[in-house]
Amino acid sequence: MSIRRSAAAAVLIALTLTACGTQRGGQAQTRASGPSPSFAPRPECAQAAEVPVPEPSSPLPGVDGGRAQENGDAPPNYADNHAYRMQAPLAADQRAQGEASAALIRKELERVREEGDFGDERIAAALRSLGCGEEHGVHIGDGFYSVHTGVVCVSGRVTEEELTSEVHGAYAEPQPGTGPCVENRGGH
Numbered sequence: 403m404s405i406r407r408s409a410a411a412a413v414l415i416a417l418t419l420t421a422c423g424t425q426r427g428g429q430a431q432t433r434a435s436g437p438s439p440s441f442a443p444r445p446e447c448a449q450a451a452e453v454p455v456p457e458p459s460s461p462l463p464g465v466d467g468g469r470a471q472e473n474g475d476a477p478p479n480y481a482d483n484h485a486y487r488m489q490a491p492l493a494a495d496q497r498a499q500g501e502a503s504a505a506l507i508r509k510e511l512e513r514v515r516e517e518g519d520f521g522d523e524r525i526a527a528a529l530r531s532l533g534c535g536e537e538h539g540v541h542i543g544d545g546f547y548s549v550h551t552g553v554v555c556v557s558g559r560v561t562e563e564e565l566t567s568e569v570h571g572a573y574a575e576p577q578p579g580t581g582p583c584v585e586n587r588g589g590h
Contacts, residue, residue: 446552447534450502486586490571492554500554500569506532507549508567511560518562520545525560539581548583555583 477483492500510528514520522542529540529549539550548557550572558567572582 445537447538448503448506448529448532448549448551448556450499450506452502486573486575488574489555490574492569492571496553497569500551500556503551503554504556504558504567504569507534507556508558508565511547511565514560515562515565520561539583541580541584548581550582557583 507529510532511525514524514528517524525542525547526540529535529542529547534540534549534551538552539548541548545559545561546557547560548555555570555572556567557570558565560566570583573585575586576582577584577586577588
């Protein structure tokens with residue numbers, strides 16, 4: 403192949419590659435501008451008919467009670483090595499919606515406690531009655547349950563002795579095979 407053909411081929415390839423991802427002339431842009439999520443949002447379940455409107459407040463302090471502190475005695479990469487335990491932050495309206503969902507879930511799981519059947523299948527059936535299935539990252543085991551309502555995570559325990567629930571954000575790196583609401587016991 404001659405130098406002229408090689409140069410022409412290189413220019414043609416460069417033009418082809420730079421045109422990737424652009425719209426063709428005459429096509430109207432159909433989507434709103436801005437980034438789109440790299441994942442499909444989860445479907446919603448356990449949604450209350452009415453959600454209390456949260457009162458505006460100052461941002462919640464972090465786990466450490468305020469601004470970030472120095473590592474102290476921890477190694478310099480401690481935060482990086484434990485980032486897999488991070489949960490998504492919740493805005494006030496998300497927390498309010500999550501608390502309303504948690505109330506619905508607790509009400510349904512209270513029936514489970516009254517029946518005295520604490521098997522995983524019975525707990526799963528109670529969550530399914532609220533529309534929460536596998537597509538919601540439901541995880542159940544040894545009295546523990548977790549579900550992603552499409553907005554927040556609701557996790558807790560249902561046993562003869564207790565019924566608990568906690569509203570929180572999804573984990574950055576959840577325990578593999580459990581859904582987005584179970585803290586990773588290992589690492590990354």
